[in-house]
Amino acid sequence: xxxxxxxDPASSEEAGETLSADNRAQDVSPKQPGKREETDRTDSDRPxxxxxxxxxxxxxxxxxxxxxxxxxxxxxxxxxRPAVKKEEEKPLExxxxxxxxxxxxxxxxxxxxxxxxxxxxxxxxxxHLPVLVIKRESWPSVAGLLKEDPGLSFDYVRNLSGVDYxxxxxxxxxxxxxxxxxxxxxxxxxxxxxxxxxxxxxxxKAADWNEREIYDLLGIRFEGHPNLKxxxxxxxxxxHPLRKDYEPLDKEV
Amino acid sequence: xxxxxxxxLNVGPQHPSTHGVLRLIVKIDGxxxxxxxPVIGYLHRGTEKLAEDxxxxxxxxxxxxMDYLSAMTNNYxxxxxxxxxxxxxxxERAEFLRVIVMELNRIASHLVWMGTYLLDIxxxxxxxxxxxxxxxxxxxxxxxxxxxITYNYMRVGGVKWDxxxxxxxxxxEFVQYMKKQMDEYHGLITGNEIFIQRTKGIxxxxxxxxxxxxxxxxxxxxxxxKWDLRKNQPYSIYERFxxxxxxxxxxxxxxxxxxxxxxxxESLKILEQAVEQFPEGGSTMGKVPRxxxxxxxxxxxxxxxPRGELGCHIVSKGKDKPWRLxxxxxxxxxxxxxxxxxxxxxxxxxxxxxxxxxxxxxxVDC
Numbered sequence: 001x002x003x004x005x006x007x008d009p010a011s012s013e014e015a016g017e018t019l020s021a022d023n024r025a026q027d028v029s030p031k032q033p034g035k036r037e038e039t040d041r042t043d044s045d046r047p048x049x050x051x052x053x054x055x056x057x058x059x060x061x062x063x064x065x066x067x068x069x070x071x072x073x074x075x076x077x078x079x080x081r082p083a084v085k086k087e088e089e090k091p092l093e094x095x096x097x098x099x100x101x102x103x104x105x106x107x108x109x110x111x112x113x114x115x116x117x118x119x120x121x122x123x124x125x126x127x128h129l130p131v132l133v134i135k136r137e138s139w140p141s142v143a144g145l146l147k148e149d150p151g152l153s154f155d156y157v158r159n160l161s162g163v164d165y166x167x168x169x170x171x172x173x174x175x176x177x178x179x180x181x182x183x184x185x186x187x188x189x190x191x192x193x194x195x196x197x198x199x200x201x202x203x204x205k206a207a208d209w210n211e212r213e214i215y216d217l218l219g220i221r222f223e224g225h226p227n228l229k230x231x232x233x234x235x236x237x238x239x240h241p242l243r244k245d246y247e248p249l250d251k252e253v
Numbered sequence: 254x255x256x257x258x259x260x261x262l263n264v265g266p267q268h269p270s271t272h273g274v275l276r277l278i279v280k281i282d283g284x285x286x287x288x289x290x291p292v293i294g295y296l297h298r299g300t301e302k303l304a305e306d307x308x309x310x311x312x313x314x315x316x317x318x319m320d321y322l323s324a325m326t327n328n329y330x331x332x333x334x335x336x337x338x339x340x341x342x343x344x345e346r347a348e349f350l351r352v353i354v355m356e357l358n359r360i361a362s363h364l365v366w367m368g369t370y371l372l373d374i375x376x377x378x379x380x381x382x383x384x385x386x387x388x389x390x391x392x393x394x395x396x397x398x399x400x401x402i403t404y405n406y407m408r409v410g411g412v413k414w415d416x417x418x419x420x421x422x423x424x425x426e427f428v429q430y431m432k433k434q435m436d437e438y439h440g441l442i443t444g445n446e447i448f449i450q451r452t453k454g455i456x457x458x459x460x461x462x463x464x465x466x467x468x469x470x471x472x473x474x475x476x477x478x479k480w481d482l483r484k485n486q487p488y489s490i491y492e493r494f495x496x497x498x499x500x501x502x503x504x505x506x507x508x509x510x511x512x513x514x515x516x517x518x519e520s521l522k523i524l525e526q527a528v529e530q531f532p533e534g535g536s537t538m539g540k541v542p543r544x545x546x547x548x549x550x551x552x553x554x555x556x557x558x559p560r561g562e563l564g565c566h567i568v569s570k571g572k573d574k575p576w577r578l579x580x581x582x583x584x585x586x587x588x589x590x591x592x593x594x595x596x597x598x599x600x601x602x603x604x605x606x607x608x609x610x611x612x613x614x615x616x617v618d619c
Contacts, residue, residue: 125338125550157467159553161566161579172566174553178464178478181485185553206467209589217301232297232618241302242577 095122100182101130107151108132112141123185129174131185139188140198146175146184147203153179157206162214164244169195169220190220199225217242259287262600266295270373270604273614275588277607281600289595289603291588296618304578309335309409309545312578317403319580320616322365325351325358326558328407330580333488334554334565335409338547346535347411348490353424353527354394354406356520360431361390362559363513366611370510371442373608374451379442386434389427396420410541425528428521435518443511452506456594456606459504466590469583470561471512472610475501482557493530494523506609513611516559546573553581560584560611582619584612 105120116138123129134142146154154175163170173186190197199222201208211222212231219240222228230237239246264270264277271277274295280288300319304312309331316327329351336343368383391401398406398414406413442448460476473480481498483491499515501508549571555564561583568577587610594606 123551125340125548126552127337127554129553156464158555158562159564159566159579159581161577161581163568163577172551172553174564174566178480204467205465206586206589209585213585230294232294234294241299 095124095128097122097128097130104130104132104152104184107149108142108145111145111149112138116142118189126185129183129185131187133187133189136188136190136197140200142186143198143200143203146186151180153177154184155179155204157204157210158183160207160210160214162218162220162242164192164218164242166192166244168192169218171197171214171220173200195220197222199223199228201225216240219243257283264603266292271607271614272369272612273617275607275612275614275617277591277603279595279600279603284600286595286598286600286603289592291591293588293614293617296614298619300619301578301580304575306574308573309547309575312575313407314403314405316580317405318615319582319619320558320560320563320584320613321402322613323355323358323362323559324402324404325354325406326556326563328404329355329489330554330556330558330563330565331578332407332409333556334552334567335545335547337554338550338552338567338569339409339545341410341539341541343539344411344536345490346415346532347537347539349527349531350412350416350537351407352489352491352494353421353524353531354397354404354412356523356527357390357393357424357427359520359559360517361387363517364390366513366559367438367442367510370608370611371448373604374448376442376445376448379438382434382438382441386431389430393420393423393427396423408538408541409545411536411538413537415537421528421531424524428524428528431517431521435514435521438514443514449507451605452510452609454503454505454507455598455602456506456609457504458590458594462590462593463504466593467586468561468590469586470557470559470611471509471516472561472587472590474498475508475512476504477501482555482562486555488554488556491523494526496520496522506605509609509611544573546571547575555581558583560613560616561587580619582616584610584614584616585619588612588617 101120101122105117108116116135117132118135119133121131123131146152154177156176156178158174158176159172160174161172163172169190169192171188171190173188174183175186176183188197195218197220199207199211201211201222202224208225208227209231211225212228214220215222215225215228216230216232217240229235233241241248259280259282262279262281264279266274266276268275276292276295278290278292279286298318300315303315307315312331313328316331317324319327364383364387368380368387371379371383394404394406395401396417397420398404400406458476460478463473463476463478469480477500479498479500482488483496484498496519499512499519501512547567547569549569551566551568553564553566555562557563562581563583564579564581566577566579566581567575570576591607591610595603598606
C-alpha cells in the first residue's frame with residue numbers, strides 16, 4: 001500500500017465519524033487499534049479542529065449517508081460489549097481499602113448509632129476512597145466524632161463541595177487525618193427546596209469560607225455558621241448560579 | 254491625656270501590594286491592627302459554572318486563568334482527574350514532559366513570589382533578578398507550546414506538543430544555570446540585615462493552627478508538617494525521582510522564604526533527573542477516544558501546586574461534560590488565616606504577612 005492509499009480510507013473513516021457523532025466514543029477504541037494510533041499521531045502534528053473540518057468538507061459530497069450508516073451498525077454491536085464485560089468484572093477482588101472502611105463504620109456505628117450511616121462503600125473510580133453517606137440529622141454528632149475520636153481523628157479538611165443532583169442537594173467532605181494518614185469522603189444529602197446543613201465551621205476552621213462559597217453558589221444554608229453571607233458573588237445578587245435551575249442573565253454567554 | 258479611637262482603613266482592591274484585586278477592611282487602633290476582613294470575589298468568573306457547559310478538553314484553557322502563575326499545574330489537575338476517572342494510561346514521554354513543565358512552572362512561580370515579596374517589603378533589585386531568570390523559563394515554554402503564561406498544553410491522555418529538537422538539552426542547560434543563580438540569590442537576600450529584620454519572628458503560627466485552617470503547600474510545611482502530595486500521595490511519575498520536602502522550624506516569614514527557595518532547589522533536582530531519564534522516542538498522546546465520555550462516577554484528586562493542594566472534584570453522569578466540577582484552590586484556603594495572623598500586629602507588617610501567604614487572586618476567586 002502506498003502512503004496515499006493508507007491515508008485515504010482513514011480520512012473517510014473520520015468523516016463517517018463526524019457524521020455519526022453519537023457512536024464515535026464507543027467505536028474508536030475497540031476497532032483496529034494499530035491503525036488508530038497512526039492517525040492519532042499525525043493529528044497531533046496539526047491543529048485538530050481545522051483538520052476535522054477539512055476532512056468533513058472533503059468527504060461530505062463524496063461519500064454522504066451510506067458510508068456513515070454502514071459504520072454505525074458495527075459500532076452499535078461494539079457498544080454492548082464493554083457493558084457486559086463490566087458486570088462480569090465487578091464482583092471480583094474486594095478493594096484493598098475495604099477493611100479501612102469497615103473500621104470507620106464500626107466506630108461510628110458504635111458511638112453514633114447504626115442509623116447514622118445510610119450507605120458505606122469504597123469509591124473505586126475515585127482512587128479507592130472510603131465513602132460514607134451520613135444522615136443529615138446525625139451529621140453534627142458524626143462530624144464531632146470524626147474529629148475527636150482517637151481512632152478517626154480527622155483533623156484536616158481537604159475539600160468541601162456542594163453538588164446539585166436535581167433530585168436533592170449534597171455536600172461532599174474530603175477529610176484527612178495526619179495522625180493516622182487515612183482519608184475519607186463524607187456525603188450528606190439535603191432537601192433541594194429547603195436546603196439546610198449543619199455547619200462544621202466550629203470543628204474545622206478551614207470549612208468557614210468553603211461553606212460560605214457553597215451557600216453563595218448553591219444556596220445551601222449552613223446552620224450555625226456565624227457569618228453566612230455571599231463570598232464570591234456581589235451581596236445583592238439574586239439566585240445561586242450553580243443550581244441547575246438557575247437562569248443566567250445573558251444566555252448567550 | 255490624648256483621646257484615641259479605632260479607625261477603619263480600606264486597603265485595595267486596587268493596590269500593588271495585594272497582588273491582584275483583594276480588598277482588606279482593616280480596623281486599626283493607632284498603629285496596631287485590631288481586626289481585618291478580606292473581601293474577595295472581584296475576579297470571580299464562574300469557571301465552575303462555565304465548565305458545566307463545556308467538554309473536558311474545552312475546560313483546560315479556563316484552568317490556565319485560575320492560577321496564572323503556574324498554569325501547567327492547573328492544566329494537570331483537571332486532566333489528571335479526568336484520566337483517573339476514565340482509567341486511561343499515559344505514555345511515558347508525555348508523563349516526563351508533564352513533570353518537566355510542572356517543575357519549571359513551580360520554579361517560575363516561586364521566582365515571581367520571591368521577587369514581588371521583596372518588592373513588597375522595600376527591595377527593588379531582587380525583583381529584576383527574579384524576572385530575568387523567570388524569563389528563561391517562559392522562553393522555554395514559548396518554544397514548547399507557543400505561549401508564555403496561558404499554555405493550554407496538556408490534554409486528557411497526554412500533552413499537545415512534543416518537545417522540539419534540542420529542547421530537553423536547553424532545559425538541562427537552564428537547570429545548571431539556575432543552580433548557580435541560587436548562590437547569587439542567597440548572597441543578595443538571605444543574609445540581608447533589613448530583610449531579616451522585616452521577616453524573622455513575624456507572622457508566626459503553629460502546626461495545629463495551620464492544620465485547623467486547612468493550609469497547604471509552603472504555608473503548612475513551614476510549621477514542620479512534612480506534607481507534600483508529590484511524596485505523600487504520589488501522582489504522575491514523581492515516585493521515580495529522588496527529592497526532599499523542605500520544612501520550616503519556627504513558622505515565621507523568614508522560614509517561608511527559606512522553604513520556597515529550597516523548593517526551587519528540589520525542583521531543580523527533579524528536573525535534572527527527568528532530563529537524564531527522558532525517553533528517546535514514543536508518543537505524546539495515549540489512546541483516547543475523539544469524544545471524551547467520562548464514565549459515571551465521582552473523583553477527588555489533589556496535586557501539589559506551588560501554592561499548595563490544588564484539588565479537582567468531578568462528578569460525572571457519563572456525558573461528555575462534567576455534571577459538577579469543583580476546584581479546591583490552595584490560595585482560597587490559605588487566605589482564610591490572614592485575619593488571625595494580622596490581629597495585634599503592627600500596620601507595617603500587614604503587607605509582609607499578606608505577601609508571605611503567596612496568594613494569586615485569579616485562583617482565590619476562580
